[in-house]
Amino acid sequence: GTTGLTGAMDTMMVIKEKNKDYTLHITGRDVAEANYRIVFDKNLFCWNIVDKKEEHKLTAERKEIVELFKKYDRKMRTGEVAQLLGKELSNISGMVRKLVDDDILMSPAYGTYELVEKEESKKPNMTKKDTVDLFNNTQSGQSG
Numbered sequence: 363g364t365t366g367l368t369g370a371m372d373t374m375m376v377i378k379e380k381n382k383d384y385t386l387h388i389t390g391r392d393v394a395e396a397n398y399r400i401v402f403d404k405n406l407f408c409w410n411i412v413d414k415k416e417e418h419k420l421t422a423e424r425k426e427i428v429e430l431f432k433k434y435d436r437k438m439r440t441g442e443v444a445q446l447l448g449k450e451l452s453n454i455s456g457m458v459r460k461l462v463d464d465d466i467l468m469s470p471a472y473g474t475y476e477l478v479e480k481e482e483s484k485k486p487n488m489t490k491k492d493t494v495d496l497f498n499n500t501q502s503g504q505s506g
Contacts, residue, residue: 377409380463386411387465397465420466423449424457428466428477437474 373390377400386398386409399412420428430446431438444454458475461467467475 384409423453424461424466427454427457427461431467431475431477435477437470437476439473440475443475 373393376387378385384400386400389395398414400409401412403410440455440458444451465478468478469475
């Protein structure tokens with residue numbers, strides 16, 4: 363029997379493997395989203411963080427694509443990216459696919475791509491007047 367209650371995790375950590383390269387992906391409600399390159403230490407039988415996976419480790423060609431998405435700040439098709447960069451469509455398609463695999467770009471709809479939102483940009487920009495004082499049960503700045 364079930365009580366009809368469902369639960370969800372506050373934080374999730376996933377280890378992904380690609381070509382013997384392991385990445386720890388962390389996301390959650392109370393933590394900043396991050397990706398780390400990790401290696402397994404067989405002597406200590408534990409995972410160790412080698413470095414943080416960031417965009418600055420991209421090839422020059424992939425950086426060019428990422429900068430284009432940042433500049434236009436919208437969804438684009440691979441043909442448009444190729445045209446704007448003056449590159450071959452087949453080359454751009456391959457690089458875009460790899461950027462999606464590396465969680466730098468995402469495909470919200472078939473054939474379109476955009477930058478993956480960082481956790482900081484998802485959070486609403488709250489001010490003091492948007493907060494609620496739970497102890498006095500009134501909105502801050504208001505009485506009674």
